[in-house]
Amino acid sequence: MARKNKLLEIVKTREFALGVFTLGVFAILYATTNFSSAAGLQSYAKDVAYILTASIGMTILFIAGNTDLSMGTTLGLAGYFAAYFAKTGSHWYVFIPVAIVVGVIFSGINGLIVVLFKVPSMVASLALMTVHMGLFTLLPLGGWVENVPRHFADVGYAVLGGVPLVFVIAVTLFLAALLFMKFTRFAKKLYAVGGNYNSAILAGISPDRTIFHAYLISGALIGVASILLNTTKQMVQANSSYGMEMVFITTTVVGGTSVNGGKGGLVGTMIGSFFYALLTRAMIFYGFQDYYSYAFQGVIILLAVLATEIDFGRVAKRLSAALQARDENRTHRKCP
Amino acid sequence: MSNNFVTAIKSRINYQVFLLLTLIVLLFVFDHLTDGVIMKRNVIFRLTENVMEVGLIALSMTLVIATGGIDLSVGYAMALAAIMMGLTYEKTGSMVAAVAVCLLTGMLCGALNGLIIAKAGIPPLVTTLATFSLYTGVSKCIAGSNIFSAFPEGMTILITHRLFGIIPYQFILFLVLASLFAFAFNRTRYGRYLRGMGFNEQTVRFSGVNIGLTKFNIYVLAGLMSAIAAIVYLCRLPAAKPDIGININLETITAVVLGGTSIVGGVASIEGTVLSILILGVLRKGLSLIGLGGDKYNFILGIILVFCLIGFSFLNGQITLTRKKVTE
Numbered sequence: 001m002a003r004k005n006k007l008l009e010i011v012k013t014r015e016f017a018l019g020v021f022t023l024g025v026f027a028i029l030y031a032t033t034n035f036s037s038a039a040g041l042q043s044y045a046k047d048v049a050y051i052l053t054a055s056i057g058m059t060i061l062f063i064a065g066n067t068d069l070s071m072g073t074t075l076g077l078a079g080y081f082a083a084y085f086a087k088t089g090s091h092w093y094v095f096i097p098v099a100i101v102v103g104v105i106f107s108g109i110n111g112l113i114v115v116l117f118k119v120p121s122m123v124a125s126l127a128l129m130t131v132h133m134g135l136f137t138l139l140p141l142g143g144w145v146e147n148v149p150r151h152f153a154d155v156g157y158a159v160l161g162g163v164p165l166v167f168v169i170a171v172t173l174f175l176a177a178l179l180f181m182k183f184t185r186f187a188k189k190l191y192a193v194g195g196n197y198n199s200a201i202l203a204g205i206s207p208d209r210t211i212f213h214a215y216l217i218s219g220a221l222i223g224v225a226s227i228l229l230n231t232t233k234q235m236v237q238a239n240s241s242y243g244m245e246m247v248f249i250t251t252t253v254v255g256g257t258s259v260n261g262g263k264g265g266l267v268g269t270m271i272g273s274f275f276y277a278l279l280t281r282a283m284i285f286y287g288f289q290d291y292y293s294y295a296f297q298g299v300i301i302l303l304a305v306l307a308t309e310i311d312f313g314r315v316a317k318r319l320s321a322a323l324q325a326r327d328e329n330r331t332h333r334k335c336p
Numbered sequence: 337m338s339n340n341f342v343t344a345i346k347s348r349i350n351y352q353v354f355l356l357l358t359l360i361v362l363l364f365v366f367d368h369l370t371d372g373v374i375m376k377r378n379v380i381f382r383l384t385e386n387v388m389e390v391g392l393i394a395l396s397m398t399l400v401i402a403t404g405g406i407d408l409s410v411g412y413a414m415a416l417a418a419i420m421m422g423l424t425y426e427k428t429g430s431m432v433a434a435v436a437v438c439l440l441t442g443m444l445c446g447a448l449n450g451l452i453i454a455k456a457g458i459p460p461l462v463t464t465l466a467t468f469s470l471y472t473g474v475s476k477c478i479a480g481s482n483i484f485s486a487f488p489e490g491m492t493i494l495i496t497h498r499l500f501g502i503i504p505y506q507f508i509l510f511l512v513l514a515s516l517f518a519f520a521f522n523r524t525r526y527g528r529y530l531r532g533m534g535f536n537e538q539t540v541r542f543s544g545v546n547i548g549l550t551k552f553n554i555y556v557l558a559g560l561m562s563a564i565a566a567i568v569y570l571c572r573l574p575a576a577k578p579d580i581g582i583n584i585n586l587e588t589i590t591a592v593v594l595g596g597t598s599i600v601g602g603v604a605s606i607e608g609t610v611l612s613i614l615i616l617g618v619l620r621k622g623l624s625l626i627g628l629g630g631d632k633y634n635f636i637l638g639i640i641l642v643f644c645l646i647g648f649s650f651l652n653g654q655i656t657l658t659r660k661k662v663t664e
Binding site for chain 1: 406408452456457458459461462463465466467468469470471472473474476477480578583586589590599600631632634635636637638639641642645646649650
């Protein structure tokens with residue numbers, strides 16, 4: 001009986017509904033287009049890999065009540081530096097840490113501004129986004145790395161038993177993050193700070209330190225995501241990932257994480273990432289132009305946020321109460 | 337003794353005087369760097385021409401930020417309004433209809449923002465981030481890759497006609513609207529409500545103000561100003577395409593914050609916004625004259641914005657510290 005209830009609860013969750021919907025779209029695509037070919041599935045897995053990795057970072061920031069609009073440009077910078085080091089002949093054990101360090105540094109600057117000066121994170125990161133865009137023009141090689149060396153691209157093209165290596169890395173990271181969010185004290189602090197800043201202080205948590213650490217973690221994840229994204233490409237261009245933060249915000253919000261902080265989880269974000277990557281694939285297969293994705297993104301974010309934040313149960317309750325009151329009024333009028 | 341002197345000076349010099357001094361210093365610096373080009377009679381009045389769209393939007397953005405909100409979608413609403421204007425003129429050939437559709441589009445864009453923010457209680461940052469994506473998508477879907485430039489001959493009236501031959505008309509429009517905004521914000525009950533909402537929304541609600549309606553109105557006003565900016569832009573450069581609004585949101589926010597408006601709401605000044613728009617005009621023209629236009633201008637804008645945000649939060653901290661000392 002108890003087991004049945006648990007199952008019912010899972011079925012009722014938003015993640016379950018989203019997962020079923022994603023599977024449905026997947027099945028339709030699989031049946032009707034040549035998405036089912038090995039190459040199609042592999043490129044889908046590669047898309048999911050970087051979106052999932054960076055979305056984990058965005059979700060952690062959202063849970064702590066913050067956000068990072070400069071995530072796309074930071075990703076570009078990290079990928080550029082990794083490719084630049086690879087081009088000068090560094091091995092994978094050099095350029096991957098370089099990407100992570102670059103991600104941590106730029107995300108850390110953002111975190112410092114947010115924490116030290118109490119600037120709203122969206123505005124601070126919006127300003128930093130333009131600063132990064134300006135930095136692109138000052139980079140050596142003009143922010144481009146053409147003809148990326150073989151050993152850099154090997155990471156992206158490696159396949160483990162039919163599954164791309166980048167996808168395996170992303171899934172491993174996701175599982176680790178899931179355990180991390182379930183069992184560590186830091187994760188509880190994130191929820192506390194995002195849920196109610198002042199109560200977190202009263203509970204003996206330092207919100208500033210927690211938020212700063214969240215930024216550092218998200219920076220490291222951006223570094224990894226930049227490797228996962230750029231190793232699958234022929235050419236690394238720093239400003240190509242401008243605007244990508246909208247993708248990560250979409251996946252996070254669709255997954256049910258609250259924009260006000262304190263609510264949400266990684267499972268939803270994971271399903272959201274699969275969903276988003278599938279949607280972009282579907283738009284390519286059905287011949288929609290690239291710019292339709294902007295409109296779709298906006299609509300999806302709005303709908304997802306509305307679904308998360310509005311308590312529809314409360315609305316229904318108020319409506320029924322109002323109807324009842326009206327009926328009572330009518331009966332009163334009939335027999336005074 | 338020296339301490340008294342410092343406090344006396346601090347109380348005398350307020351922030352707007354500092355902005356005015358910055359403007360004058362910048363003028364002289366660029367005058368020196370460009371060998372006197374910028375101080376020429378023809379150039380100095382036209383400095384304002386390029387930033388007037390930003391200025392018009394910044395006026396309404398000041399009010400939005402004063403209430404503790406923000407509107408990231410303004411530039412894209414402007415692009416959408418411009419495209420709708422171009423489309424209507426192409427289809428009907430009537431300028432009146434085109435202008436009406438343009439203004440209506442802007443107001444609808446603002447109304448969508450306002451509805452979601454006021455009714456559903458979604459944070460303005462997230463709402464306008466989503467709608468900016470939406471408006472970009474819609475304008476790109478409408479326009480595709482074509483540019484609407486089939487406007488009548490007299491469309492470039494703001495280029496061909498100037499007051500006394502030198503002063504651009506859009507600058508005069510900006511000054512008139514700015515004084516209207518300043519009057520409404522500083523001297524009417526409505527402005528006081530806006531300021532109060534930035535400080536403490538609940539208090540204003542308890543004093544009997546319809547918060548939702550006020551917020552809705554503010555965002556509709558922001559949309560309307562975007563549409564007016566679109567018309568001003570098209571009268572200068574009659575070519576409507578989806579990317580005309582790019583970076584306008586950042587430039588507007590920089591102007592507003594540089595003008596002494598607190599990003600968390602409550603403290604705002606229209607006069608400061610007007611001065612900082614003039615500063616941005618000088619900066620944009622001057623930098624492009626010494627060969628630092630485009631991306632580098634945006635880079636400098638971003639740095640200015642970061643430093644303003646940091647500086648104001650620092651000042652806010654000092655003020656709260658002194659307040660604490662006074663109360664203790």
